[in-house]
Amino acid sequence: MKNNDKIYKMSFAKVYPMYIAKAEKKGRTKEEVDLIILWLTGYSKEEFERQLERQSDFETFFREAPAMNPLRSQIKGVICGVRVEEIDEPLMKEIRYLDKLVDELAKGKPMDKILRIN
Structure with a gap:
């Protein structure tokens, strides 16, 4: 886990604007990123805002998530050169799930497909 410690301790609030920028660059919205x-995490909007205000790191952000969505296991594909479904380390897998969802959004995938509604 030592190689990933830096990522785990990174403030989610500092990375969050990058997710938004990636989406907006492709014509998507902050609201879609938030959705x-x-x-993914089960946070309410208010709980999510508190995590941002607290500058929670990734480890805390995911550990305190109220209810990780069970449908996240359906998220497949490559992100950062690695197949999401082949990641063994649980926290890194959660981070890459989020990365993959934002990537799908930026690539124009419909929201119902991103959220695995169908």
Whole structure:
């Protein structure tokens, strides 16, 4: 886990604007990014805002998530050169799930497909 410690201790609030920028660059919205995050983690909008205000690191952000969505296991594909479904380390897998969802959003995938509604 030592190689990933730096990522785990990174403030989620500092990375969050990068997720938004990636989406907005492709014509998507902050609201869509938020919807993805809330869907994945089970946070309410208020709980999510508190995490941002607290500058929680990734480890805390995911550890305190109220209800990780069970449908996240359906998230497949490559992100950062690695197949998400082949990641063994649980926290890194959660981080890459989020990365993959934002990537799908930026690539124009419909929201119902991103949220695995169908």
